[in-house]
Amino acid sequence: MRYERSRARSGRTCLWLLIPVFLLCFGCRAGERNGAVSAPAQAAVSIQNTGSDTLVNLALAWAEAYMDSHPEVRLAVTGGGSGTGIAGLLNGTVQIANASREMSAEELERARAGGLHPVRITVARDAIAVVVNPGNPVGRLTLAQISALYTGSITRWKELGGQDRPVVLLSRESNSGTYVYFLENVVRLGRKEDRSLFSPETLLMPSSEGISTEVRQNPNAVGYDGLGYVTPEQKTLAVARDERGPYVLPSASTVNDGSYPIARPLFMYTAGEPSGPVKEYLDWITGEGQALVKGLGFVPLR
Amino acid sequence: MRPRAGSMAAGALRPGEFLIETLIRVLGFSTVGFVLLIFLFLAREGIPAFFEVPASNLFGQRWYPTYGMFGTLPLLLGSILVTVFAVLIALPLGVATAVFVREVAPRWAREVLKPLIEVLAGIPSVVLGFFGMTLLAPFVREVLGAPTGLTAFTGALLLAYMSLPTMISVADDALDAVPRSYRDASLAMGATHWQTIWRVVVPAARSGVLTAVMLGMGRAIGETMAVMMVTGNAARLPRGLDALFRPVRTMTATIAAEMGEVARGSAHFHALFAIGIVLFVLTFLINLAAARSIFARRRRGGLR
Numbered sequence: 001m002r003y004e005r006s007r008a009r010s011g012r013t014c015l016w017l018l019i020p021v022f023l024l025c026f027g028c029r030a031g032e033r034n035g036a037v038s039a040p041a042q043a044a045v046s047i048q049n050t051g052s053d054t055l056v057n058l059a060l061a062w063a064e065a066y067m068d069s070h071p072e073v074r075l076a077v078t079g080g081g082s083g084t085g086i087a088g089l090l091n092g093t094v095q096i097a098n099a100s101r102e103m104s105a106e107e108l109e110r111a112r113a114g115g116l117h118p119v120r121i122t123v124a125r126d127a128i129a130v131v132v133n134p135g136n137p138v139g140r141l142t143l144a145q146i147s148a149l150y151t152g153s154i155t156r157w158k159e160l161g162g163q164d165r166p167v168v169l170l171s172r173e174s175n176s177g178t179y180v181y182f183l184e185n186v187v188r189l190g191r192k193e194d195r196s197l198f199s200p201e202t203l204l205m206p207s208s209e210g211i212s213t214e215v216r217q218n219p220n221a222v223g224y225d226g227l228g229y230v231t232p233e234q235k236t237l238a239v240a241r242d243e244r245g246p247y248v249l250p251s252a253s254t255v256n257d258g259s260y261p262i263a264r265p266l267f268m269y270t271a272g273e274p275s276g277p278v279k280e281y282l283d284w285i286t287g288e289g290q291a292l293v294k295g296l297g298f299v300p301l302r
Numbered sequence: 303m304r305p306r307a308g309s310m311a312a313g314a315l316r317p318g319e320f321l322i323e324t325l326i327r328v329l330g331f332s333t334v335g336f337v338l339l340i341f342l343f344l345a346r347e348g349i350p351a352f353f354e355v356p357a358s359n360l361f362g363q364r365w366y367p368t369y370g371m372f373g374t375l376p377l378l379l380g381s382i383l384v385t386v387f388a389v390l391i392a393l394p395l396g397v398a399t400a401v402f403v404r405e406v407a408p409r410w411a412r413e414v415l416k417p418l419i420e421v422l423a424g425i426p427s428v429v430l431g432f433f434g435m436t437l438l439a440p441f442v443r444e445v446l447g448a449p450t451g452l453t454a455f456t457g458a459l460l461l462a463y464m465s466l467p468t469m470i471s472v473a474d475d476a477l478d479a480v481p482r483s484y485r486d487a488s489l490a491m492g493a494t495h496w497q498t499i500w501r502v503v504v505p506a507a508r509s510g511v512l513t514a515v516m517l518g519m520g521r522a523i524g525e526t527m528a529v530m531m532v533t534g535n536a537a538r539l540p541r542g543l544d545a546l547f548r549p550v551r552t553m554t555a556t557i558a559a560e561m562g563e564v565a566r567g568s569a570h571f572h573a574l575f576a577i578g579i580v581l582f583v584l585t586f587l588i589n590l591a592a593a594r595s596i597f598a599r600r601r602r603g604g605l606r
Contacts, residue, residue, distance in 0.1 A: 053563070166449035173535075173559045174368045197366050200376075203452060203534040203549050206559050210435070210531070217440050220449050 045277040046074045051085020051098030054177030055266050058124060058296045059098055062289050066281060073277055089271055090114060095278055097269040100126065100177065116271045123285050125299040127227040127255040127263035128182055131211075131234040133219045138162040140238040140247040143186055143261060149222060150187045152199030157220070169202040170211050170223035182224055186262060208297070224262075226297035227255070255299045266298065344582060348575030355569055360576070365537035365551070367560060367570045374577060376537045380550035381523055381581075383540050384454050384533065388461035388522045393515055395462070396469030397504070400514075403470070404477040405499050416474075423467035431531030434460045439532060448547040452534030455546045460528050465518035472517055476510020477503060509595045516592030520585050523554075530555035553577045 049059055056079035063075035086107050088094030103111070103118060111118050130146060132138060138160050141149075148154045150169055158164045172179045188194035205211045208229040215221045216233045223234075227250050230236060238247035241261045254260040274282050286301065293300040351360065355372045362373030403415050438459060439451025446455070480503050488498040504511070534549025537556075557574050564571045 168450040174366070176563075180368070197369060200364065200538040201536055201549070203450065203536045204551070204559070205535070206530055206555075213435055214439075214450065214452065217436075218443060218450055 044072045046076070047096060047278060047281065048088070048094045049075055049077045049096045049098065049268075050080060050088050050094045052082040052100040052177070052266070053079040054100040054126065054181070055098040055123075058266075058293065058298060061292050061296060062285055065289070065292060066284055070280075073281065075281070086269060089118065089269055090116065092271070095270065096282070099267045099269055100181070100264065102267070103269065111271075117273075118269045118271060119273055121268045121270070121274075121282055121286065122265045122301065123268050123282075124266045124290070124293045124301065125255050125263055126181070126266055127250050127260060127299050128178060128186075128224050129227045129230045129250045130222065130224045130237045130239060130262070131215050131230055132222050132237060133215055133217075134233065134235045135219045136162060136222075136235060138237070139235070140240065142240045142243050143189060144242065146239070147187050147189050147196075150182075150198055150202065151196050152201060163219075165220050167222060168214075168218060168220040169199060170214055170221055171198055171202045171204055172208075172211070172225065173204050173206055178224070178226055181264065182262075185264075186224075227299055228294050228297035252299050252302075256301065263299070341582065344575055344578050348572060348577075348579040351569065351572035351576035354572060360573070363539050365556070367564075367573060370569070372569070372573045373537075374553075374573070374580070376539045377551055377553045377556050377577065378580065379540050380454070380533070380537075381552040381554070381584075383545065383550060384457045384461060384529065384552055385519055385523045387455065387458035387546060388465060389515060389519050391458060391462035392465050392469055392518055392522075396466050396514065396518065397473055397511055399466070399470050400473035400477055401499060401504065404474050405503060406495075419467050419470050422463075427464065427525060427528040428531075430460055430464060431528035434528060434532040442547075446547060450534060450549065452532055452549055453547050454533060454540065454550040457529050457533040457550070457552070458546075460532055461522040461525055464525060464528065465521045468521050469514045469518040472514035473507070473511050476507035476514065479510065480506045512595045513592045516588050516595070520588045520592070523588070524581065524585055526554040526558045530558055535559065553581050557581075 049063065051059075056077065059077045063077045067073060067075055082097075082099040082101055085094060085097035085099060086103055089097035090107070090110055102120070108118070130141065136157065138157060141160065145154070145160060149160075149167060150171075152169075154160065155167055156164065157167055171182070183198065184190065187198060188196055203214070205214065205223075208225050211223040211225050212229070212231050212234055215223050216231075236249060238249045239261055240247040246259070248254050248260045250260045250263070255263045268282065268285070270278060270282070290300040290302065351372070359370075360372050361375055362371065363375050364371040364373045365376055399419070403412050403419075407415060434456055435452075438456050441451070442448055442453060442456050442459075443451035448455075484502055484506055485498055488502040489495075493501070529552050533552060533555065535551045535555055536549035537551040538548065540546075540548070540550055557577055560570070561574055564574060
């Protein structure tokens with residue numbers, strides 16, 4: 001009797017011990033999906049799509065949606081930065097390079113030396129909105145004023161015609177592409193030799209949600225984020241290149257006509273005029289694929 | 303290999319039992335092994351930072367990792383500031399609660415309170431962080447007049463709340479370990495209930511309360527999610543009296559926020575692991591201090 005019971009218990013112990021093993025197996029399965037998007041068994045065409053970390057989530061969303069409707073195509077999307085993607089394009093390991101900047105003169109030179117004629121396709125636009133609490137009377141700023149705010153030389157809203165309140169600076173974390181873009185083009189005003197950085201008082205928020213919560217609640221706060229992440233409870237500022245104006249509010253149309261100053265196009269490069277499945281994929285991206293763009297915080301081409 | 307004498311006397315081990323006993327022993331040792339391996343891994347990834355980054359930079363005041371500035375001083379001080387204030391807030395609350403539950407509350411109240419306190423420990427930190435971000439932060443900003451509610455103080459309040467269950471349980475056990483004869487003797491000499499608690503029982507449980515503080519501190523310094531959500535993560539050097547009501551960036555939040563995107567093998571990657579080493583050493587020292595006070599209590603006899 002006693003022996004029986006202890007044996008039953010040991011059997012149960014074994015079962016409990018198996019659970020972590022199962023979990024580990026599933027964990028590995030889930031891990032596989034990460035880098036390359038898993039391939040259907042009958043995959044015939046394989047396209048490598050590498051480059052900009054800014055674009056990587058959008059590129060992944062496109063690849064997943066495209067492979068659902070085109071099971072014969074296998075798309076492998078990885079990040080690593082615009083430079084990585086372009087380098088891969090030039091040495092032939094990558095068919096489509098994602099880039100959040102244009103190819104540099106040296107890169108073009110190397111391409112020509114290798115007999116390649118890279119083709120640039122604009123796939124989406126990235127605009128950054130500067131947001132404040134709806135209770136803040138400040139409605140428009142120049143790039144120089146935003147830079148002065150974020151380097152810490154303006155610390156009260158009064159200096160910008162607002163209320164007598166301290167300024168609380170909000171930023172995305174330093175690893176986000178938005179952070180780097182904002183630092184280089186707004187805080188440093190696009191000057192290459194400028195070494196200024198965000199003020200150490202800047203609050204680095206781990207998510208867009210963190211920024212929107214704080215901006216919604218705190219009348220002192222100013223933040224920035226991808227236009228697609230801005231929610232209606234935040235007040236978007238009109239931005240001008242300099243004090244002569246014009247002050248422009250960000251929207252799909254002002255971003256696409258280039259009048260909103262804090263925006264940049266996002267590119268995909270191919271090694272020559274695209275053809276076959278690569279061309280079909282790029283056509284799909286600039287056509288049907290644009291429907292996915294807004295959900296990831298970017299501005300669609302139309 | 304010969305089985306131990308005790309098992310010999312009871313007859314040869316059944317194979318199943320032998321298997322399970324071995325398995326349990328292996329699992330037990332593997333826990334220790336894992337800690338060692340984790341430390342080795344941390345050391346392997348973190349120690350290069352001390353060679354790649356000059357010491358003046360590594361212990362500097364500016365943390366801009368993407369621009370080659372790895373000043374860990376604001377992060378270290380940020381963690382210490384938040385943790386120390388969390389413990390200062392939690393200590394009186396925790397000890398008072400433990401005294402109430404163990405010494406004052408009637409039996410039925412104790413039976414309700416104990417499990418409720420344990421439920422507190424089970425609230426996921428991200429839920430507390432969300433609560434802190436949406437309710438506590440506006441409260442701190444409006445009532446205390448700070449420019450933003452995401453401050454070291456908000457973090458300390460949340461951490462105090464999170465370390466309370468640990469503190470209460472351990473302090474409660476310590477009070478429980480005070481022999482009944484101490485209380486009886488005190489009361490027999492004409493001391494009131496309050497005098498007995500305050501002059502006899504709590505001092506007798508002192509080392510246990512110290513353990514509770516240490517364990518609560520260990521819990522607080524390692525907490526990540528809630529802290530990342532409410533402290534604002536600005537790597538500013540906490541100096542001056544108002545630092546408590548300004549944002550800070552803790553070591554844990556830095557690792558959590560930046561590890562996901564950092565390039566493997568870069569100086570930044572190694573610097574994050576170096577922060578991990580500092581955290582590991584800090585928690586190790588705190589736990590060691592806690593363990594010392596537990597052993598001291600055992601050695602003194604009388605209690606436990």
